[in-house]
Amino acid sequence: MEKKVKSKEELQLHKSELLKEYGSHHSKHSKVPLLTKKERKALGIGKDEGKAVLRYARISSRKVMILLALIVGKKLDEAYGIVRFTPKGASEPVLKLLKSAESNAVNNNSLNRDDLIVAEAYATQGPTLKRFMPRARGTSNRIRKRTSHITLVVKESIKEKPKAKVKA
Numbered sequence: 001m002e003k004k005v006k007s008k009e010e011l012q013l014h015k016s017e018l019l020k021e022y023g024s025h026h027s028k029h030s031k032v033p034l035l036t037k038k039e040r041k042a043l044g045i046g047k048d049e050g051k052a053v054l055r056y057a058r059i060s061s062r063k064v065m066i067l068l069a070l071i072v073g074k075k076l077d078e079a080y081g082i083v084r085f086t087p088k089g090a091s092e093p094v095l096k097l098l099k100s101a102e103s104n105a106v107n108n109n110s111l112n113r114d115d116l117i118v119a120e121a122y123a124t125q126g127p128t129l130k131r132f133m134p135r136a137r138g139t140s141n142r143i144r145k146r147t148s149h150i151t152l153v154v155k156e157s158i159k160e161k162p163k164a165k166v167k168a
Contacts, residue, residue, distance in 0.1 A: 005036060005039075011042040011043060019045075047109050049109070050102060050108070051104060051151070051152070051154075052152050053152075054097050054151075057126070058145065059089055059146075059148060061148035061150075064148055064150055066090070067083065067086055067088050068094065068123060070086065071094075071121060073118065075117055076116040093150065094150065098118075098152060100152075101154045102154060115159070116154045116156060117157045118154055119153045119155040121151070122150075123148045123150045123151070124149045125148060126146070126147035126148050128144050129144070129147070130142060130144060131144075
């Protein structure tokens with residue numbers, strides 16, 4: 001059951017329909033259509049954001065989510081300040097990730113650095129390393145060294161233009 005790969009011309013012809021279908025709300029059973037990298041590039045999906053992903057970070061996803069919850073929706077400079085001065089173990093990898101996402105947005109997608117906000121930030125659970133610690137009377141306890149996958153997305157904030165006042 002293979003998906004037919006569309007040419008660039010076909011994608012441009014049906015661009016509005018594909019974008020409408022891709023951008024609409026999907027329930028659990030009618031999932032968003034998976035697009036290939038070529039299709040996403042032809043449609044321009046992902047050109048309005050900078051994304052950075054850190055996989056297999058040796059820190060629990062619960063600990064990272066505490067810090068990520070503080071910076072979602074904040075402007076980039078404010079997010080940098082929060083991450084730098086929050087005394088958490090997750091601060092160092094999240095700071096690196098924030099810098100990487102900013103660089104991807106500015107250099108790859110030519111976005112304005114001053115308008116960037118942290119649109120999405122989440123951490124999912126990675127594989128768990130299982131170790132054993134010797135205990136009394138010849139027994140042992142399991143130690144779980146958890147890992148996480150951290151994703152950070154920055155986008156340009158949409159500034160509303162002030163409406164001109166109409167004199168009556």
